[in-house]
Amino acid sequence: MTPESGRSPHLDSATVADADPAIADRNFARALEVVDQVAAQAVDPDERRILTAASDLLRAVGGRFEPGPVLAKELRRALSR
Amino acid sequence: MRFRVERQHPHAGGIKVLHEIPHITPCLLEGPNGIGKTLAVHLLELVAGGQPYLADPQLWASLKASLGPTTVTIDNLADDRSLVVELDPDRWPDVVGEPLGDRLGVARLDGAEVPASTAAKLLSVVRIAGTETPAETVKRSMSATRARLVAASAAVEPRIAAVRAAMGGLRDVLRDLDPAQAAQLRERQRKAQERVAAAAHAAEETTRRRHKLDEALEARAVLSAREEDRRELEQRLKTVENDLKAARADQARLGREADEAREQLVRGGVIAEQLASAEKTLQGRLRRLSNREEEAEEALAQVGTPENLEGELRRVVAELASARSHRADLDTGERAERVVGQFLAAIDLARRGGLADDQVLLNIDGRAVTVEQLADLLRARAIELAERPIPGAVERLDAGVSELEERRRLLQTAKERVDARERQRVLVDEQRAEVSRLRSQLGPDVQERLQKLLADLGTADQRVLELAREAVNLRTLLADRELASRPDAQAAMDRLLPELAIAIDDLDEAAASAQREDEVAETALATARRDLNSIEHDLRVAALAAERAVEELQSRRDLLALTGMQNGDGQLDAVAVERLAAAVHAVDGRLDDAANGLAALAEAAGALAAGQLGGGRLFAEPFVAAAGEQLRADLDTPAIRQVLFDDRPLRELDLRARVLRWTDADGDRRERPLDAFSTGEQAFAFTQARIRELEPPAERDRLLVLDEFGAYVSADRMRHLAEFLQEDEVRAIASQVLVILPLQVNYANELGETRGQLRQRYQARVDQLQRQGYITVPLSELV
Numbered sequence: 001m002t003p004e005s006g007r008s009p010h011l012d013s014a015t016v017a018d019a020d021p022a023i024a025d026r027n028f029a030r031a032l033e034v035v036d037q038v039a040a041q042a043v044d045p046d047e048r049r050i051l052t053a054a055s056d057l058l059r060a061v062g063g064r065f066e067p068g069p070v071l072a073k074e075l076r077r078a079l080s081r
Numbered sequence: 082m083r084f085r086v087e088r089q090h091p092h093a094g095g096i097k098v099l100h101e102i103p104h105i106t107p108c109l110l111e112g113p114n115g116i117g118k119t120l121a122v123h124l125l126e127l128v129a130g131g132q133p134y135l136a137d138p139q140l141w142a143s144l145k146a147s148l149g150p151t152t153v154t155i156d157n158l159a160d161d162r163s164l165v166v167e168l169d170p171d172r173w174p175d176v177v178g179e180p181l182g183d184r185l186g187v188a189r190l191d192g193a194e195v196p197a198s199t200a201a202k203l204l205s206v207v208r209i210a211g212t213e214t215p216a217e218t219v220k221r222s223m224s225a226t227r228a229r230l231v232a233a234s235a236a237v238e239p240r241i242a243a244v245r246a247a248m249g250g251l252r253d254v255l256r257d258l259d260p261a262q263a264a265q266l267r268e269r270q271r272k273a274q275e276r277v278a279a280a281a282h283a284a285e286e287t288t289r290r291r292h293k294l295d296e297a298l299e300a301r302a303v304l305s306a307r308e309e310d311r312r313e314l315e316q317r318l319k320t321v322e323n324d325l326k327a328a329r330a331d332q333a334r335l336g337r338e339a340d341e342a343r344e345q346l347v348r349g350g351v352i353a354e355q356l357a358s359a360e361k362t363l364q365g366r367l368r369r370l371s372n373r374e375e376e377a378e379e380a381l382a383q384v385g386t387p388e389n390l391e392g393e394l395r396r397v398v399a400e401l402a403s404a405r406s407h408r409a410d411l412d413t414g415e416r417a418e419r420v421v422g423q424f425l426a427a428i429d430l431a432r433r434g435g436l437a438d439d440q441v442l443l444n445i446d447g448r449a450v451t452v453e454q455l456a457d458l459l460r461a462r463a464i465e466l467a468e469r470p471i472p473g474a475v476e477r478l479d480a481g482v483s484e485l486e487e488r489r490r491l492l493q494t495a496k497e498r499v500d501a502r503e504r505q506r507v508l509v510d511e512q513r514a515e516v517s518r519l520r521s522q523l524g525p526d527v528q529e530r531l532q533k534l535l536a537d538l539g540t541a542d543q544r545v546l547e548l549a550r551e552a553v554n555l556r557t558l559l560a561d562r563e564l565a566s567r568p569d570a571q572a573a574m575d576r577l578l579p580e581l582a583i584a585i586d587d588l589d590e591a592a593a594s595a596q597r598e599d600e601v602a603e604t605a606l607a608t609a610r611r612d613l614n615s616i617e618h619d620l621r622v623a624a625l626a627a628e629r630a631v632e633e634l635q636s637r638r639d640l641l642a643l644t645g646m647q648n649g650d651g652q653l654d655a656v657a658v659e660r661l662a663a664a665v666h667a668v669d670g671r672l673d674d675a676a677n678g679l680a681a682l683a684e685a686a687g688a689l690a691a692g693q694l695g696g697g698r699l700f701a702e703p704f705v706a707a708a709g710e711q712l713r714a715d716l717d718t719p720a721i722r723q724v725l726f727d728d729r730p731l732r733e734l735d736l737r738a739r740v741l742r743w744t745d746a747d748g749d750r751r752e753r754p755l756d757a758f759s760t761g762e763q764a765f766a767f768t769q770a771r772i773r774e775l776e777p778p779a780e781r782d783r784l785l786v787l788d789e790f791g792a793y794v795s796a797d798r799m800r801h802l803a804e805f806l807q808e809d810e811v812r813a814i815a816s817q818v819l820v821i822l823p824l825q826v827n828y829a830n831e832l833g834e835t836r837g838q839l840r841q842r843y844q845a846r847v848d849q850l851q852r853q854g855y856i857t858v859p860l861s862e863l864v
Contacts, residue, residue, distance in 0.1 A: 030776070031233030031679065034226055037711060038682060041703035051700070053671040054678030057241070058233065067243035072643045074244070074671060075251075078664035079644065 032058045082204075082782055082817050085154040086121050094147025096120065102784075103857050104157050107806045107818035111791075111825060111846075112855030118821050120144075122208050122786045127181060128153050128166050129784075130201025133208065145170045158203055158782050159816070165189045166200055205783040207815070209771055211790035220690045222774055223708065227686035234679040241672050250640050251665055254633045257626035258662035266620050273613040280609040284602040290581065291595040297577040297588055302558070303570035311559065318555040325548040332541040339538055342531040349527050356519040363512040370509050373502040380495035384488070390499060394492040401485040408478045415475075418466040425459045428452060627655035634658060689736070709736040715770040716741070723801075725766055726751075765798045769805060775814040785815035791822035803863040820860055828856075 035058060039051035060070045084102040091097075099121035102110065112118055123133045123144075134141035151168040158164060169186040185197035387393040409415060431452070432438065438453035450458075578584070583591045631653055634640060644661055646653055678700075685704040713734035722728050726743045732750075733742040742752040768787065775785075790802075805811065806818050828846045835843050846856045 030229045034230060034682065034686075034707070035678070037707040038700060038703045041706035041710065042700070043703070047700055047703060050674040050678040050681070051703075053674035054676075054682070057672065057675035058237065058679075061237055061240040061244070065240050065243075067240070067247040068643065070240075071244050071247045071668070072645065074668045075643060075661075075664050076645045078667040078671075079646075079660060081667070 082158060082784065083154075083156040084121075084125060084784070085152075085156075086124055087152045087154075088148065089150040089152075093149050096144075096147050098124065098148075098151070099855065101853070101857075102819060104817075105857065105859050106816070107803070107820065107860035108857055109860045109863060110819055110821045110855060110857050111823065112821075113824050116854050118855070119788055122206070122788060122819075122821070124151070124153060124168070125204075125784060126206045126208060127168075127185065128155075128200050129204045129206040130181075130198065131206060132181070142175070145173050145175070155204065162191055162203070164200055164203060166197060203781055205778045205781055206786065207775060207783060208786040208788055209768055210788050211768070220692070222712065222770070223686045223690035226708070227683050227690060230679055230683035230686055234676070234683055237679060238676065241676050244672060245669070247643075248665060248668065250637065251643065251661070254630050254637065254640060255658065255662040255665055258630055258659060259623070260659045260663035260666065263620070263623045263627075263659055266616060266623060270613070270616045270620060273609065273616050277606070277609040277613050280602065280606040284599070284606045287595065287599040287602040291592075291599050293577050293581055294588065294592040294595050296573060297581065298592055300570040300573040300577070301585065301588060304567060304574065314555055314559055318552060318559070321548055321552045321555060325545065325552060328541060328545045328548055332538065332545050335534055335538040335541050339531060339534040342527055342534055346527045346531060349523055352519055352522050356516065356523065359512065359516045359519055363509070363516055366505065366509045366512050370502070370505040373498065373505045377495070377498040377502040380491070380498040384491045384495050390492065390496055394489070394496055397485055397489045397492055401482065401489055404478060404482045404485060408475060408482065414466055414469050418463065421459050421463045421466060425456065425463060428456050428459065432456070624655055627658050630658040630662075631655060634661075705736050709734045712736070712770060713741075715773050716766050718769065765802060768802065772805075772811060772814070777814050778816075782817065783815045785811070785818045787818070787820045790820065791825065799863055803860050806860060818860070824856075 032055060035051055035055045039048060039055055042048045042051055060073065083104040086098050086100050088098060096117065097115065097120070098117035099110075099112070102108065102121065110118060126133045134144070148168070148170045150170070153166045153168060155164045155166075165188065166185060167187045169184075172184045172186065173181060174184065181197075183197045185200070188195050188197040188200055190199060190203075381387075381390070384390075384393070428436075436452055438451060438456075440452045441449040442452055442455050443450040574585070581591065634646075635653060641647070641653075644664075646657060646661070681699045682704065685698060685700045686708075688698060688701070689704065689708060713731050716725075716734065717731040719728075722730065726741075727745050729743045729745055731741060731743050734740075734755075735742065739755045740752045741755060742750065745751050768790070772785070775783075787802075787806075790799075803820075806820070811818065826843075828843045828850065832840065832843050832847060842858070842862060846858070849856045849858075
């Protein structure tokens, strides 16, 4: 008897995920959780930087997405440094 | 939901399948082994789009062969829908692992035929086995995490690409800017400027030192001069001037000689040409002489090479004349023949000249003889005479004459050839004389002489130059000596030597050294300036690129809006666009980081799932820590704490060491290996962890089955589990829960020992057992 993976088949297909914003959002939400959890444990500065970028980006592009505003925000953030 | 499973041939293949799961949640199903509880659940998993036989290809093959046509009916789906799926194992793939899809069979939703894969969109079935180990939980948890990250990554990729595409316009405008390089250039410029300043300073120093040394040398010269020196200098000057005069004369003479040699060389060139021509002519004449000699030898050999050829020839000619005369005497006929011939010739000539044939020439005894008649007579006689037999002596003499004629001819030829040879010899001698004369005119090697003269001239020039220079120096010294004073020179020397930090004996060396150092410093300064120019050029290019970018950007409102920069008020300038280029680069980097981060996390999750917890991989450490923390958090519930950890909080789940750590009531640190938990404890703790991992099904029904737990979970833990399964947290992720246990009690036997509600319960169970062979009751009966 094999253990059930417990995961939704929807997660296997990015096409489905994209077609279903709710699923995409859930993926993002759960992925974001994982990213944030790992980032909290990261000590290495490079790892931390990458994870922070991944976390920020997930928040920015998850759900309803418009590339322009995301880019503008990123640019302004970079310019303000 | 209510699930029914009906096989066309219920007993075929030696397998049994449970035929109904009622619409109760959470539901407890108790039954003996072998009635097909797990098989029923697996069939439902298949209908719901899963593949429970992934790790059991043999079981799959067996099922396919034995099951036979089977109908699965699911009632009370969301929106009160009903689904009927007629399973057709013959159409199922032989290879387990392929998704069944529509090959599952034939499906009808609320009576209308639909693709069998529709079932997967309506229903999810999750089976959790009590036989699972913690390691498998970790693995599954990590696999689930990985799947989420991969899906998120795949969804994020096109969005990252869209953001990058939105950046396309900016990138074009900023294409020639490289802020990192510009910053580097400015740093290099600063350093180059420093180097130029340092080199200039050093050059100044060396020059100053050199001037001081020159001054010191000057002072020394003055100090070392004495009156006697002056006279000596004057004497020396006189000598030098005389030498110079002689050297100039020498120079002039050598110059003249060189000019002459040059002319001779030119002339020699003409004579050389003539000589070459004369030698060529001589060669030709010698060749011809050789031919003539050969011919003469040949001719002489033919005549026996007489000592006196001319004499011999004269002799033969005389002998020939004599022989001819003798013959003439011997052969009168020959005379007559000759006369007749002469007469005939005269007549023929006269006839041609107009003498008529019938002209009478003679009268012989009264008979007239015409021209023609006389000619005929003469002709006949000539023939007679010609045919007369030659007397033997005449014949012999003729032969002798022939021989003599032949010899005369050969001698004549020999003479001519000898004469020709002699003439050719003369020509050769003449030519030899000419060649000899020309050679003598050319004389010895003029080129060599000229080279020597030029070398001597060079030396003479050099000597003149040196002498002239010396003369000038001497005059200057004498002049200086007139003006410079000893006290001043001494004062200068006293001041300079300490400043220069040298002794007077080291002055010459120091001056030479200073000269070299000065040159080196000048070179270094020139190099440093060149470097700086080059860097400044690059900076100008970068500045131009920035200016161009500013201009372009000023005309692009859309891009300005993106950046939040304003046009005008001096806000948009070269510095600003450089910052913008750096920002674009930074954004690019962040987008890369984000994409790579997700991918790397997914990979780390995959590695963890495969049990590869090795360090060195990106994110391995924090991932293991986070996964351990998440699992710890999942396990750190009041219920689990109470039963497993003395009601104490769980401090840590170390995935690497595979231990759980907590602090007991006495404050002591406790730890226990994951594998050391009893199966009962595992079942409880990890079951909860697994359930929490489940995603809420998207507007679908989900059947959550906890199977094969009975052997591992004690009664009190079962109660906790039952409480947990009724919580909202679980309701959110499963619309129906089913717990399958083996028969816990011999209810028939126990019936007599029970009273009241418990008895009622047991009775109901006995009835069910009798009716359907298994029990299905609400799980709340356990609580």
